[in-house]
Amino acid sequence: MKIVEKYLWQSVLVPLLFVIAALFTLWLTFDIFDKIGRLIEKGPSPWLLAKYFLVQLPDLAQSILPVGVLFATLYVLAYFSRHRESVALLAAGMSPLILARPFLLCSASLSLVLYFLSFSLSPTAQANREKVKRQIKRESAEENSFSQVVYRSPKLPEKKEGTIWYIGRLDLSANTLQNVEILFRTEPEGRDLAKVFAQSGEYRNGVWHLLNARRIEYGTEVGLENAGPILAELQLPELTEPPAMLAAKLVPPDVLPWPEVARLAGDTARLNQRLRAPYATENWHRWMYPLACPLLCLFGIAFGMTDARRNVAATVFSSVFVLFAFLVFTRLCVALGQGNRIPPFLAGTFPILLFGLVGLYFFAEKVGWLWELQGWSKEHPQAAVWLRRLGLVS
Numbered sequence: 001m002k003i004v005e006k007y008l009w010q011s012v013l014v015p016l017l018f019v020i021a022a023l024f025t026l027w028l029t030f031d032i033f034d035k036i037g038r039l040i041e042k043g044p045s046p047w048l049l050a051k052y053f054l055v056q057l058p059d060l061a062q063s064i065l066p067v068g069v070l071f072a073t074l075y076v077l078a079y080f081s082r083h084r085e086s087v088a089l090l091a092a093g094m095s096p097l098i099l100a101r102p103f104l105l106c107s108a109s110l111s112l113v114l115y116f117l118s119f120s121l122s123p124t125a126q127a128n129r130e131k132v133k134r135q136i137k138r139e140s141a142e143e144n145s146f147s148q149v150v151y152r153s154p155k156l157p158e159k160k161e162g163t164i165w166y167i168g169r170l171d172l173s174a175n176t177l178q179n180v181e182i183l184f185r186t187e188p189e190g191r192d193l194a195k196v197f198a199q200s201g202e203y204r205n206g207v208w209h210l211l212n213a214r215r216i217e218y219g220t221e222v223g224l225e226n227a228g229p230i231l232a233e234l235q236l237p238e239l240t241e242p243p244a245m246l247a248a249k250l251v252p253p254d255v256l257p258w259p260e261v262a263r264l265a266g267d268t269a270r271l272n273q274r275l276r277a278p279y280a281t282e283n284w285h286r287w288m289y290p291l292a293c294p295l296l297c298l299f300g301i302a303f304g305m306t307d308a309r310r311n312v313a314a315t316v317f318s319s320v321f322v323l324f325a326f327l328v329f330t331r332l333c334v335a336l337g338q339g340n341r342i343p344p345f346l347a348g349t350f351p352i353l354l355f356g357l358v359g360l361y362f363f364a365e366k367v368g369w370l371w372e373l374q375g376w377s378k379e380h381p382q383a384a385v386w387l388r389r390l391g392l393v394s
Contacts (some may be wrong), residue, residue, distance in 0.1 A: 012102040015076050020068035027060055028053055044136040052132045058117045059125035065114060069107045070296040074319055077304030096367040100301045107297035114290035120257040127255060144172035151246045154272040155187055162187045175203040175243050192218045203243050210234045253282035274340050281337030284348020291352050298359035302366045326355050
């Protein structure tokens with residue numbers, strides 16, 4: 001590696017790590033000042049208190065890393081512009097693409113970090129923080145436990161029967177339930193076929209095992225029913241709903257691990273489009289959102305790679321405007337997708353694709369790709385017609 005390239009990598013890595021560390025520190029400082037007083041009153045140990053604030057770091061990384069990439073890129077390029085280093089490097093024969101390469105590779109590496117965190121650590125960070133908070137307050141830690149759950153099986157065109165579950169308590173950690181009543185009925189008529197009462201139940205190997213259960217069959221005539229005996233154990237293989245699906249509406253998609261989100265997003269056999277929309281949108285969002293790091297890096301390079309030393313304020317303002325527009329538009333699309341207003345694929349991918357194309361256009365203009373495309377189009381008249389319609393060449 002050449003000396004100038006080593007200098008370039010050092011000039012990028014050190015400010016990038018500093019900016020990311022500063023954003024984490026700033027966020028944690030505000031959080032500590034906001035909550036430390038109420039927490040110290042409970043007398044927690046220093047380790048438990050530190051764990052409460054640090055356990056949220058994977059979730060904070062989802063917001064901080066893309067922002068850190070953008071501002072670190074702007075800082076480094078503004079420093080180069082102020083000291084005329086970028087002009088000297090370009091005048092010495094270094095291409096703009098080589099100058100931008102360390103920024104792009106660092107942002108791509110941070111995207112891989114976000115993919116790793118979004119698999120499980122980031123979605124469960126807030127739940128882990130609430131668990132530590134209950135430990136500080138010395139409250140009973142009932143993780144993934146819900147009371148008074150009502151679940152209605154989705155209406156699918158090919159299904160002629162449905163169920164309604166009334167559950168006293170549902171425990172997702174142990175895959176058990178207490179005091180359950182399950183009503184079997186026809187769809188869409190809504191005629192009762194049977195009802196099952198059970199004191200408790202456990203989900204094992206894809207089958208519900210109900211304990212101290214009784215099944216009542218209803219006849220075609222009103223008031224005619226046949227109550228069976230109380231059984232020590234009753235297996236219901238026709239009920240395929242896992243515990244996570246029974247509590248699906250009670251748990252937001254963004255707090256579920258990625259494998260669980262992907263499973264619910266693809267469960268077309270038991271969930272209709274309306275019920276799958278939140279999970280499908282979240283699934284596509286997790287596939288695309290980590291690409292926000294190189295996306296914002298493209299804008300940072302396009303706005304920051306300039307030889308005008310007096311244009312720093314305009315550069316920062318433009319970058320903040322793009323960042324704000326990107327975050328708002330992303331949240332808007334995700335909300336519309338989870339509400340089944342737009343297709344989940346479009347909701348999860350459109351913000352990244354739209355801003356990515358705009359950022360790539362500005363980046364191509366800055367590194368000279370559009371000039372090269374202009375010359376190439378003169379040699380290919382047919383392609384020039386389409387490029388002219390897209391506004392890429394004149």
